[in-house]
Amino acid sequence: MTGRDRIVLMVVLVLVVAAGGWMVVVSPKRKEVKTYEEQVTTAQTQLATAQSTLANAKAAQAQYSSAYASVVRLGKAVPPSEEVASLVYQLEQVSNKRSVSFNSIVSGGGGSGSTPAAASAASVAASAGFKQMPFTFTFSGGYFSLEHLFHGLTNFTTHTTGGGLEVSGRLLTIQSVKLAPEAGQSKSTPQGKLSGTVTATAYVLPASEALTGGATATSPTGATAPAAGSTAASPTAPAVARVTP
DSSP states (O other): OOHHHHHHHHHHHHHHHHHHHIIIIIHHHHHHHHHHHHHHHHHHHHHHHHHHHHHHHHHHHHHHHHHHHHHHHHHHHSOSSOOHHHHHHHHHHHHHHTTOEEEEEEESOOOSOSSHHHHHHHHHHHHTTOEEEEEEEEEEEOHHHHHHHHHHHTTSEEEOTTSOEEESSOOOEEEEEEEEEOTTOSSOOTTSOEEEEEEEEEEEOOTTOOSSTTOOSSOOOOTTOOOSSOOOOOOSSOEEEEOOO
16 A cells, blocks of 8 residues: 555545544534524514513503593493482482482383484393383473483483593483473473473393402402392382482
C-alpha cells in the first residue's frame, strides 16, 4: 500500500467516524431541539390565549358592578314576583307629584290590548314567557293634571337616545284611558274635576327565572339559582284595593 493509499484510507476512516458521530450524537440533539422549539411555540400560544382571557376577565370584573346595578334596575320594571304593594306605592307617588288623587286599583280585569301597540306588547311578553297582570286604575283630578299623570305612567320604563333603558318604575302597557266628569260635576272642563280610568298590564318574570341568577353585588356566584318566589294564579274575582290619598 502506497503512502497515497494510506492517506485516502485515513480520510475515509475520519469521514466514517464523523458520520457515525453525527448519526449517534448530533442528529438526535437536532430532533430534540426541534421538539423543544415546537413546545415553546405551543407554550407561547397558550400564554397569549391566557393573557387575552385574563384581560377580558379584568374588563368584565371592572364592569360587573354597573352591570349588576343595571339588572337590579330592570328588576324594578319586571320583578320576579307580583309585588302589587310596590306598584301601588309607585302609582301613589306619581299621582301625588301631579296633584292627582289615586282612588283605586282593580286586579284581574283589563284583558287583551285594545290598540295595535298594546296587542304587540302583549304578544312579545307572552312569547318571552312573562306573566301578564292586568289592572284597572282610577284617578281623579284636573284635565291637565291627569294628562301629565298618564304621560308619567307610560314613562316608568323608556328607551334612551343611546339605545338603553331608563327605569323608574314598573313596566306598564296601557290598553285604554277614559275620562268622565266626577260625580256631581255638570260638565268636563279643564278647570273641572274628572275621573280617569286606566286599563293597563304589568309583567312578572317567568317562574323558572330568577332576577340575578343567584349573583350578588360582589360576586356572580350561583349561576343556576332557583326562581325567586312563586307566581300565584290570578283570582277568579277582581281584587279591589282602595287607596287613601
